[in-house]
Amino acid sequence: MPDETGLPARRSASVKITDVAAAAGVAPMTVSRVINTPDRVSPETTARVRAAIERLGYVPNLIAGGLSSRKSRMVAAVVPTIAHPMFAGVVQAFSDSMRQAGYQVMLSISGYEDTDDEAMFRALLGRRPDALLITGSAYSPATRQMLQEARIPTVEIWDVSTRPIDMMIGFDHAQVGAEVASFLLAKGHRRFASLSAGDSRALARARGFRERLAAEGLGLVAEDIAPAPSTIGAGRAWLRRVAQGVGEKRCAVLCSSDLMAFGVLTEALARGLAVPGTLAICGFGNFELGAMCEPAITTVNLEGPGTGREAASFLLRRLAGEASTVADRVKVPFQIIERATT
Amino acid sequence: MPDETGLPARRSASVKITDVAAAAGVAPMTVSRVINTPDRVSPETTARVRAAIERLGYVPNLIAGGLSSRKSRMVAAVVPTIAHPMFAGVVQAFSDSMRQAGYQVMLSISGYEDTDDEAMFRALLGRRPDALLITGSAYSPATRQMLQEARIPTVEIWDVSTRPIDMMIGFDHAQVGAEVASFLLAKGHRRFASLSAGDSRALARARGFRERLAAEGLGLVAEDIAPAPSTIGAGRAWLRRVAQGVGEKRCAVLCSSDLMAFGVLTEALARGLAVPGTLAICGFGNFELGAMCEPAITTVNLEGPGTGREAASFLLRRLAGEASTVADRVKVPFQIIERATT
DNA sequence: CTGAAAGCGCTAACAC
DNA sequence: GTGTTAGCGCTTTCAG
Numbered sequence: 115m116p117d118e119t120g121l122p123a124r125r126s127a128s129v130k131i132t133d134v135a136a137a138a139g140v141a142p143m144t145v146s147r148v149i150n151t152p153d154r155v156s157p158e159t160t161a162r163v164r165a166a167i168e169r170l171g172y173v174p175n176l177i178a179g180g181l182s183s184r185k186s187r188m189v190a191a192v193v194p195t196i197a198h199p200m201f202a203g204v205v206q207a208f209s210d211s212m213r214q215a216g217y218q219v220m221l222s223i224s225g226y227e228d229t230d231d232e233a234m235f236r237a238l239l240g241r242r243p244d245a246l247l248i249t250g251s252a253y254s255p256a257t258r259q260m261l262q263e264a265r266i267p268t269v270e271i272w273d274v275s276t277r278p279i280d281m282m283i284g285f286d287h288a289q290v291g292a293e294v295a296s297f298l299l300a301k302g303h304r305r306f307a308s309l310s311a312g313d314s315r316a317l318a319r320a321r322g323f324r325e326r327l328a329a330e331g332l333g334l335v336a337e338d339i340a341p342a343p344s345t346i347g348a349g350r351a352w353l354r355r356v357a358q359g360v361g362e363k364r365c366a367v368l369c370s371s372d373l374m375a376f377g378v379l380t381e382a383l384a385r386g387l388a389v390p391g392t393l394a395i396c397g398f399g400n401f402e403l404g405a406m407c408e409p410a411i412t413t414v415n416l417e418g419p420g421t422g423r424e425a426a427s428f429l430l431r432r433l434a435g436e437a438s439t440v441a442d443r444v445k446v447p448f449q450i451i452e453r454a455t456t
Numbered sequence: 457m458p459d460e461t462g463l464p465a466r467r468s469a470s471v472k473i474t475d476v477a478a479a480a481g482v483a484p485m486t487v488s489r490v491i492n493t494p495d496r497v498s499p500e501t502t503a504r505v506r507a508a509i510e511r512l513g514y515v516p517n518l519i520a521g522g523l524s525s526r527k528s529r530m531v532a533a534v535v536p537t538i539a540h541p542m543f544a545g546v547v548q549a550f551s552d553s554m555r556q557a558g559y560q561v562m563l564s565i566s567g568y569e570d571t572d573d574e575a576m577f578r579a580l581l582g583r584r585p586d587a588l589l590i591t592g593s594a595y596s597p598a599t600r601q602m603l604q605e606a607r608i609p610t611v612e613i614w615d616v617s618t619r620p621i622d623m624m625i626g627f628d629h630a631q632v633g634a635e636v637a638s639f640l641l642a643k644g645h646r647r648f649a650s651l652s653a654g655d656s657r658a659l660a661r662a663r664g665f666r667e668r669l670a671a672e673g674l675g676l677v678a679e680d681i682a683p684a685p686s687t688i689g690a691g692r693a694w695l696r697r698v699a700q701g702v703g704e705k706r707c708a709v710l711c712s713s714d715l716m717a718f719g720v721l722t723e724a725l726a727r728g729l730a731v732p733g734t735l736a737i738c739g740f741g742n743f744e745l746g747a748m749c750e751p752a753i754t755t756v757n758l759e760g761p762g763t764g765r766e767a768a769s770f771l772l773r774r775l776a777g778e779a780s781t782v783a784d785r786v787k788v789p790f791q792i793i794e795r796a797t798t
Numbered sequence: 799c800t801g802a803a804a805g806c807g808c809t810a811a812c813a814c
Numbered sequence: 815g816t817g818t819t820a821g822c823g824c825t826t827t828c829a830g
Binding site for chain 1: 582
């Protein structure tokens with residue numbers, strides 16, 4: 115008799131391990147072994163079970179398995195955006211590495227606004243990820259406590275300024291700003307401007323930049339903030355607004371990203387400002403765009419994909435049972451790449 | 457007596473519903489109700505339970521709950537890359553919409569190579585997502601069957617050329633190519649070239665372009681393929697290679713994306729080729745870059761975020777119990793946006 | 799090498 | 815409005 119759907123011999127709504135076991139004439143536990151520890155099952159049994167799995171189209175319920183073994187084989191990743199090449203690269207590399215090791219990534223895009231991070235992390239931790247990747251450190255004390263009590267390997271990337279929850283891969287954003295300032299000073303610049311995105315790390319770079327200049331007794335011709343994340347449009351719009359003041363004499367500007375820098379560059383060329391003659395421009399992030407445009411943009415290199423891979427390897431090592439070491443707190447090196455805009 | 461860790465009065469390794477129930481003096485089921493259906497519990501009880509939850513730092517195990525209720529409240533999303541603004545936009549919008557509705561996104565970045573899609577989908581479906589977003593349609597028959605047997609709402613985006621598994625939001629890539637050809641013909645062009653990324657959909661656009669021109673008795677001066685995904689660098693490298701042939705007489709080129717188009721544009725300007733005088737360029741995707749660079753690039757607009765949001769709303773509607781309708785097969789409109797490079 | 803029993807942490811279904 | 819019972823589909827543990 116055909117079932118309700120009218121389809122002939124339809125497979126059961128969801129094939130489970132007991133169905134496979136019955137079909138293969140073994141205990142459910144043996145099916146489980148064939149899947150998870152095949153070397154502990156005889157070749158003949160394995161073959162029979164495999165055939166049954168194939169025939170029934172069995173897809174093991176990892177949720178049920180995870181509940182039992184207390185391992186979800188999922189990891190959570192939190193980034194502010196993936197619209198930026200930097201974070202897209204981090205997420206892509208991280209996700210590749212984790213997937214190869216059998217982990218599935220739950221992605222949370224947190225945005226830059228301070229929305230309810232506690233609710234977000236609660237939703238994440240409720241799914242019992244085996245490990246956690248977090249970008250930055252703008253969480254509340256309550257959230258911090260929740261993360262610590264989750265007692266899972268956690269790596270924070272993209273910053274080093276706070277006491278870490280667990281592991282950390284990042285760098286000092288203020289230091290980047292300061293080093294760019296030093297670099298530009300060494301090139302003979304004396305007039306400066308800064309265009310920053312409104313997120314805490316971009317602002318830290320702008321601050322480092324400003325303070326290093328202040329130490330030389332120099333101020334900024336313009337110091338502006340655009341909503342995060344930084345965009346090409348924000349760069350163009352900014353220069354359109356400040357071109358009069360900034361463009362009247364040789365000036366060097368630090369931008370929050372190569373995207374913004376490209377916007378400033380494009381607007382400068384459209385206005386006939388010489389780059390780097392009248393306006394020197396430094397970006398951040400070393401995106402393909404900055405390397406490929408004309409003139410190519412001086413920037414700060416950071417290895418997003420490298421960070422993603424390293425974060426994965428930190429977590430995987432911990433998941434494999436290795437203890438925490440001091441080396442789990444890594445300062446990512448960065449380099450200023452001088453190109454044609456300075 | 458302190459526990460093994462030596463920490464004073466440390467909270468249990470993991471607080472569970474029975475702990476909260478005991479602390480509040482109620483049954484576990486009542487705790488569950490306070491969390492999931494608060495209106496069915498008296499205010500006093502709710503208050504007591506809430507206090508216990510707070511005090512113990514209870515984070516409900518959604519995995520266990522999901523196993524019981526057969527709802528994981530997770531959705532899987534598969535995209536070839538997130539390094540491209542188009543897919544980054546789709547994923548970001550999709551993930552926002554789903555998260556607002558209480559769903560967590562499991563992201564799988566499949567790449568463009570034909571790796572083992574069956575293994576990937578098996579890993580995904582094993583986590584029993586409540587719904588599925590898939591980009592494109594390059595899966596094997598076995599995978600297709602697996603997806604159908606999962607019997608969960610599924611939406612395929614970014615293409616319409618195949619018979620869908622379930623819902624679909626996309627457009628005909630060959631048609632896009634053909635319409636760009638018509639557009640360029642109408643502008644008086646008679647010499648053409650095409651630079652395509654090597655993925656099936658970009659190739660379909662290139663084919664549509666070629667065939668529409670062939671119908672007019674016109675061939676292509678150059679027709680090249682670069683590895684997917686398309687990049688700025690590939691665009692520059694291509695023109696460097698073919699500049700002699702392509703640049704000797706007025707020519708119009710179709711690129712797989714605005715990124716590639718920007719690469720071609722930049723190389724053209726660097727070589728002193730007039731754009732659009734000598735070389736006309738059309739991109740695809742309507743990325744910010746193409747709109748903001750000088751000269752701005754003619755492109756095909758597609759609303760990535762809109763697609764992501766619509767995909768989410770399709771799935772959510774289905775998850776809310778609404779039946780499938782014909783309107784679940786949507787052809788996304790696209791428009792040629794004429795800017796300065798044609 | 800294989801199996802049986804017990805239970806992971808929660809919720810559906812049914813009492814009361 | 816609240817509690818009890820019986821699983822969800824798998825793996826752990828212990829026997830053989």
